[in-house]
Amino acid sequence: MSNWIIDSSDFSAEKVADLGNQYFIGNGYLGVRGTLEEYGKDQLAAVNLAGIYDRHGSEWREPLNAPNALFTWVEIDHKAYQLPICAPLEHRQQVDFEQALHSRKTVWKTESGMLCVTAQRFASMANPHLICMEYVVSTDFCTHVTLHTGIDCDIWDIHGPHYEKTEMDVKGEALTVLATAGETKAQVAVSELVLCDFHGNQRIDCSDTKILREIQFETDGKRSYTFCKFISIYTTHDCSDPLHDALACSNQSAKTGYEQEKAAHIGKWSALWDNTRVEIEGDNAAMRALNYSIYHLHCIAPRHAESMSIPARGLSGQTYKGAVFWDTEMFMLPFYLYTEPKVARTLLKYRIDTLPGARAKAKEYGYRGAFYAWESQEGGYDACSDYNVTDVFTQRPMKTYFRDKQVHISADVVYGIVQYLKVTGDTSLLDEGAAEVILECANFYRSALVKRADSGQFEIHDVIGPDEYHERVNNNVYTNQMAKFVFHEAAELIRKLQRGCCPLRAKLEKQFDLNSMLQKFEESEHRLFVPQADKETGIIEQFDGYFKLENTSVEAVRGRLLDKREYWGGAYGVASQTQVIKQADIVTMLNLFSKEYDSKTLKSNWDYYEPRTEHGSSLSACMYAMSACRFGEPDLAYPFFMQSATADLNGGGKQWAGLVYIGGTHPAACGGAWLTAIQGFAGVSDENGVMKIHPQLPSKWKHMQFNIYFQDCIYSVEITGQDYKISKKDKK
């Protein structure tokens, strides 16, 4: 049972930011950081909203955090009992990630006796607009207690403040806030209603930034005093009158009651786990970490939407501007694809719907077709700054090239679409715009090709690959291989369409000269240079000239840091002129295209690049894990798998890039852990529409069981050593 609970039983103010990520709860519509009820902006408390952005002045655009209606604290004898200010006698915080319940218990020693506060909350999986909380106060002495609870509008923003107007009101029993964003005028409505199991005198205390109830009562030193709170959030992205809907929701929910809402919530989670729980015999730590990773992926799945994607830091805050990166397609998508394809479809629909943004970006940089946003926000707007990093020595912004030169992003989107089509067989996505995306991405890469005057070979110059420490390189293998893949898929799509005469063909022919495109894509696929493995060593050069860089170790390079926060990449970073790379690059490519390379090549490159990899990104470890599985060494993969699976469970990840805060959860690592467990260790793969299993469990793992969705069916897979059993579960 404790396998499904994470908890900490000491209190340390230094851990507050980390715990905010570890004890995160969410339901895809919103995320609540694992902060305590009395926390405010200084402790990074946040109720983060999915897919709704705002820009303050000329600062970076980022997602909105809602006013925080969980805000609550206790006062006795004019003294506030609040962490982290007032040291506790006893403190415990936990998340039951099977039921997605956050709880805390804190005991303070007052001058007269003990004060105990417990609280439980959940972001309802049954109703994405609902957060419920139960808050219990008890004292072992008789005293006068003042409870302060309401809505805190003093919001933690990285690049805020975002609300130009915050209207606080009392509507019947409810407190409400209607906040209007400055740039977009989007409105966020929050309503909260409180039910007490005791009699208290209540008054409303409204300041500039908070609307709070003061509930005064006398304790008898024996019983506990409980109130439940029903919080609802709606925005103008959901409906025309979000305040009305939020109020209606919290009123209705209060009528339904805490226990019943909780039961509905747990029921939904239970159904999710039925399909997605992974059982591992012989390795409790791995099972726990993997299911905790899956928990996070569930918390951020946009089940409420038809077309929405997931930010790189999930819903844990505004880090990376709440933008959608290649993380989603390359690291998270497989999980949804193989467990809940409707979510995968929603993620890809987001890319289809943001095609106009990708077209505009291509045009901006002189390309044709679709160049997807490196950091995608609403409408495909690229939130990526040209200055992503701050120089720690001069405090100046440093010019970076992620936005304009990390061109592999369009291929990553196509890769996601193609995986979806293969695994689900659902070609309706093509009709709904995916075909256009594939063709436009191919058009983009065609326009990015260059050739030398006397060479017949196409090349791609001046890019950044997954290893962001080396900027502006030529013929990055990952990029070229992915572009080649796009040309192949686009050509294949046209050939398929031309074999019949479906409405899609007719529609696309109005828009494109398919014959000419087919000829160009075929030519591009065949003539695009992809650096190959050295015949003797089997090693592939990551980009033109990589082998000429200083051949040194990660530790040597780390030893050159003058400030531990300084950026390793850019023009003059400690890694830039060395072979030390940020994350899997060649190895990511080899994993994706493992069928085109022999095991020896996979292994040679793994052996060469791994010691040169900083793993400075949570996207790195799982690709090394996957790749090691590809060449049949699951025990070599295992520590990388665990690194990925425990990225958020253990916390303590990289918090800074230069002076920019990059903390938060790591859903790509969660997705990567799942990927390794299922596609790596269990060896699930798709071969021309047939699911294959090739198990190679780590030696500790005696038995493994999980369910998997494939071609419209769900299968239960049981693996014991080399043996496996697949049984169809039911129709999805």
Add this chain to the structure above:
Amino acid sequence: MSNWIIDSSDFSAEKVADLGNQYFIGNGYLGVRGTLEEYGKDQLAAVNLAGIYDRHGSEWREPLNAPNALFTWVEIDHKAYQLPICAPLEHRQQVDFEQALHSRKTVWKTESGMLCVTAQRFASMANPHLICMEYVVSTDFCTHVTLHTGIDCDIWDIHGPHYEKTEMDVKGEALTVLATAGETKAQVAVSELVLCDFHGNQRIDCSDTKILREIQFETDGKRSYTFCKFISIYTTHDCSDPLHDALACSNQSAKTGYEQEKAAHIGKWSALWDNTRVEIEGDNAAMRALNYSIYHLHCIAPRHAESMSIPARGLSGQTYKGAVFWDTEMFMLPFYLYTEPKVARTLLKYRIDTLPGARAKAKEYGYRGAFYAWESQEGGYDACSDYNVTDVFTQRPMKTYFRDKQVHISADVVYGIVQYLKVTGDTSLLDEGAAEVILECANFYRSALVKRADSGQFEIHDVIGPDEYHERVNNNVYTNQMAKFVFHEAAELIRKLQRGCCPLRAKLEKQFDLNSMLQKFEESEHRLFVPQADKETGIIEQFDGYFKLENTSVEAVRGRLLDKREYWGGAYGVASQTQVIKQADIVTMLNLFSKEYDSKTLKSNWDYYEPRTEHGSSLSACMYAMSACRFGEPDLAYPFFMQSATADLNGGGKQWAGLVYIGGTHPAACGGAWLTAIQGFAGVSDENGVMKIHPQLPSKWKHMQFNIYFQDCIYSVEITGQDYKISKKDKK
């Protein structure tokens, strides 16, 4: 008369480095910094040798400085009278740059009376291996004087020490040093011989780093005591036994005597001035500055050699590793071409003889043909480091791209050759290798061309133009225009060759497929994209995307410096993401190709780019001056001309790039001043083998006279206002 003398009559220790450049003397074989006789390495004393290099350990290779045989100081009562330690009562230093004589006079107040030292020296223009000095001591009281004079082997090196062995010896009357360089084992022999006009007791004092004479004598308080010194320097580049030759030379010279050697020296200078002096009526300051610039160009002309070029800082020290840059062909060459074409030939022969180095460099970077060294040393070895600048904040070397991406250098070499052929008509240079250089440079640019997959246009990507503050740009106009010029000249050369059947054609046909090359060069010339002037504004974009950079002023950018020594360019320099440029770039191109553009375009671009130019290079001002002359505004040109002409006369130039010392003389600015005076103000040009004059003097200038070499004849040109008179002087 004082127009030909520079002098300073105060002493300031802070000026020592600057004066070392201003009071420089030299004869092309060697340069003697304008330091005082008692100076050592701390005062940057140096006898710099032309064209002989050495590398110490893994440091930068640089030219050798010879052991300093001028080293002399006076001792009275155990007290050393030396600047800068012992403050003088009176001090004067001067160079008569008509006669190329350096002299100094210093009076010290001793405890008993006045001590006066005067000294004169010259680097013989009649014998490049010879330096002569006359040193005079007088006191107005009777005292015992010890003169210390000999050879100081404690050499100022920027990246030394270079000599692994320094053998000091006494040979007859002479002191000698034979120093052997560590890397190359090249030997430098120095011999010195002293003749006194008084009787003194002499002993030899030999330490680890110096071999000195101690000459003791009693003064009578009335007369002065003079000795003359005859110094000779030979190296293993000159002969097989340099010590023998140096000894013979100083012995012979001592026999000849100081006055006679001086007369021979002055005679040579007088002949040089006869041909090169520029007379300007109405502007003494300009005349003085211009002739002083010409003086410097004479001091560094390698008249003793058949194949040698001139470093960017002349022979004033080891700055920039004593390497040859594009400065020579683009800024200095015209002076020699139009006054002493044999020197021009020697400079270009150096490029011909370093073709193997250029071929090797092209290969190193994956090109074909000849990619000349950005910083050329012996054999065309590229001394340019990949790390030219040191970060002032971290003290780390900064990766720079001068070596690999400043590809215009090969075109600059071709430009020089083509100018030589035009002005002299001497096609024998083609037979001696210049034809091969032109073809191989065209082959280089051909291999550097890229085209987009669906475009018929060739482009040149990822280069640095003359404006080094913007790295790794595409389609730098200067670079593309120059490459186009090379294609044109190479194609023209092949067409010419193919019209006859000379031995050169036969020779080249053995080496190259001229037909195929012709076709490629013609195609390249016609299809190479050169960004054109905007139709409305007339402005040409310096490179792709330049206009998208922040449009701000030089002053605004300067105001962002956190440390005045920090580098403006590179990835994160204050200028890098702005339109502020280091030096003339478009304007240099427009000057070279002025016939292809109308005056309006020249002026629009001047007006646009000048306020955005830092002029952070001594190559900048003269190009603005020249260009303003091209569109008929000599008075606009004038201050830029004066800036160029006074670069060394006034001193005080940029001394640092990051933490690297870059002081020294500025012969390119000297050449640029001459260029502006003769080709700009006097308007001398070559039109299809005919010399044209189109005078447009600055309003101050009433009259101008100079000689000019053209097509094997020397002409005297006299200009008064708009009128001019050309008369043939004599056969060269």
